[in-house]
Amino acid sequence: MSALNQKSLIKSLLFYLPILLLYASVLNEIDFNYLEIEYFSFNFVYILIFYWTLKNPRYLNYGAIFLAGIVNDVVVGLPMGISSFCYLLICAVTAYLRNITITPHFINDWISLLFTILLINSIQVLSLDFIFSIKVNYMSYLVNSGFTFIFYPIFLYLFNILEKRIKIQKK
Amino acid sequence: MATSRDDFIIAIRSAFLKKSYQQKFSLLTLIFLSIIIIILGNLNFKPIQYVKIGINEIVYRSSFIISIPENYLKNLGIKLDEHLSIYDQFKKNEAELKILKEKKLNNDFLILENKKLRDLINESIQSEDLYAKVLVDKDSPYLKSIILNKGSKDNVKIGMAIVDNSYLVGKVIEVNYTNSRALLLSDLNSKIPVLLEPLDIHAVASGTGKNYGVIEYTKDDYDQIIKDKEIIVYTSGYGGLFKPGLPVGKIIYDNTINDNIINFFSDFRQLDYVKIVSYDIGSGN
Numbered sequence: 405m406s407a408l409n410q411k412s413l414i415k416s417l418l419f420y421l422p423i424l425l426l427y428a429s430v431l432n433e434i435d436f437n438y439l440e441i442e443y444f445s446f447n448f449v450y451i452l453i454f455y456w457t458l459k460n461p462r463y464l465n466y467g468a469i470f471l472a473g474i475v476n477d478v479v480v481g482l483p484m485g486i487s488s489f490c491y492l493l494i495c496a497v498t499a500y501l502r503n504i505t506i507t508p509h510f511i512n513d514w515i516s517l518l519f520t521i522l523l524i525n526s527i528q529v530l531s532l533d534f535i536f537s538i539k540v541n542y543m544s545y546l547v548n549s550g551f552t553f554i555f556y557p558i559f560l561y562l563f564n565i566l567e568k569r570i571k572i573q574k575k
Numbered sequence: 576m577a578t579s580r581d582d583f584i585i586a587i588r589s590a591f592l593k594k595s596y597q598q599k600f601s602l603l604t605l606i607f608l609s610i611i612i613i614i615l616g617n618l619n620f621k622p623i624q625y626v627k628i629g630i631n632e633i634v635y636r637s638s639f640i641i642s643i644p645e646n647y648l649k650n651l652g653i654k655l656d657e658h659l660s661i662y663d664q665f666k667k668n669e670a671e672l673k674i675l676k677e678k679k680l681n682n683d684f685l686i687l688e689n690k691k692l693r694d695l696i697n698e699s700i701q702s703e704d705l706y707a708k709v710l711v712d713k714d715s716p717y718l719k720s721i722i723l724n725k726g727s728k729d730n731v732k733i734g735m736a737i738v739d740n741s742y743l744v745g746k747v748i749e750v751n752y753t754n755s756r757a758l759l760l761s762d763l764n765s766k767i768p769v770l771l772e773p774l775d776i777h778a779v780a781s782g783t784g785k786n787y788g789v790i791e792y793t794k795d796d797y798d799q800i801i802k803d804k805e806i807i808v809y810t811s812g813y814g815g816l817f818k819p820g821l822p823v824g825k826i827i828y829d830n831t832i833n834d835n836i837i838n839f840f841s842d843f844r845q846l847d848y849v850k851i852v853s854y855d856i857g858s859g860n
């Protein structure tokens with residue numbers, strides 16, 4: 405009985421792991437800035453949302469992503485709604501990609517990610533600078549976009565392993 | 576051509592409107608909701624402000640708990656660094672202490688003299704200090720701010736100065752009921768009126784988004800004047816924003832950017848407890 409309970413607990417934990425990871429990262433705002441590397445930062449949340457909404461949006465529903473964006477805005481101190489809007493734009497791109505793609509290909513996804521993060525970071529920078537008059541460091545955004553793009557294959561590999569685990573548990 | 580356009584429209588419509596995979600909301604609904612929140616937030620719409628304060632209260636506390644492992648790692652790194660350089664640091668401190676002891680005697684005399692002069696013109700500066708714990712220290716690449724565990728219930732108000740020991744580190748920009756957010760001096764949006772001493776030049780210290788600040792809007796071209804001089808940056812108290820005389824940093828020449836920068840006295844990465852300072856200049860006139 406307890407073994408059965410434990411199995412179902414692991415199953416639901418694995419199923420909700422992408423959401424847990426999403427909330428842990430927006431609350432924690434993992435940025436590795438304490439490493440004191442001046443031009444190094446990447447956006448883990450973008451990679452997480454892009455991967456899971458592209459692969460299987462059942463693991464990360466849009467409502468949870470919207471709320472995560474609100475939480476991120478509060479933690480980082482951005483005007484409320486900006487991150488939600490950006491995260492949902494990633495979802496829109498991935499939903500579009502899912503609809504037009506018959507056989508997914510890693511390179512296509514990777515290039516789409518670059519296009520997506522450049523688009524949403526541009527929207528974020530422009531709206532912060534011109535609408536809210538909040539000065540932002542353009543170079544930081546560019547570096548962040550670059551590293552997010554570069555790190556995608558590493559997280560793709562890790563998330564693929566995780567997805568396989570979830571599927572095995574489901575069966 | 577027409578077929579490919581139709582395909583594109585179908586794909587777009589499906590992406591935005593279809594509530595697939597057990598989604599409770601369509602993407603379009605949520606995107607519109609985000610835009611409405613952004614607009615209402617920008618217009619300072621009251622209900623949105625109240626919701627924001629409520630969310631802030633919950634999120635700041637949760638973030639503090641979630642950040643415990645990261646903060647532990649961060650502090651561990653800093654401690655290790657300090658242990659490795661302990662001998663060099665000791666020698667440096669020893670030399671510095673000798674100089675400071677000499678300077679303190681001069682300083683004590685100046686404080687007394689300053690007090691006497693203020694009494695003569697019936698001016699007094701009364702300040703109230705409030706100690707606060709740094710709940711969240713999100714040194715993100717975009718915004719440099721800290722969240723403190725004191726809010727409107729402790730009489731914290733927007734604009735109050737945040738001080739680490741006696742060094743200025745920032746000012747309060749957002750106040751909730753039990754917590755508040757302070758913008759650090761290193762943030763790109765931070766601009767404070769300062770005084771460059773001993774030259775007596777008024778200027779504005781601006782953040783850069785990095786761990787240093789720069790001097791802006793000086794009346795005189797100070798670059799030539801400060802060569803080979805030790806310039807300390809203090810708050811000038813102009814505009815009634817901060818108490819005058821709070822030490823901010825020291826101007827040093829940075830070889831990497833070939834310019835003068837403000838090296839802040841306080842290390843913004845290691846803020847655990849800070850003082851929230853409010854002050855009042857009383858005048859007999």
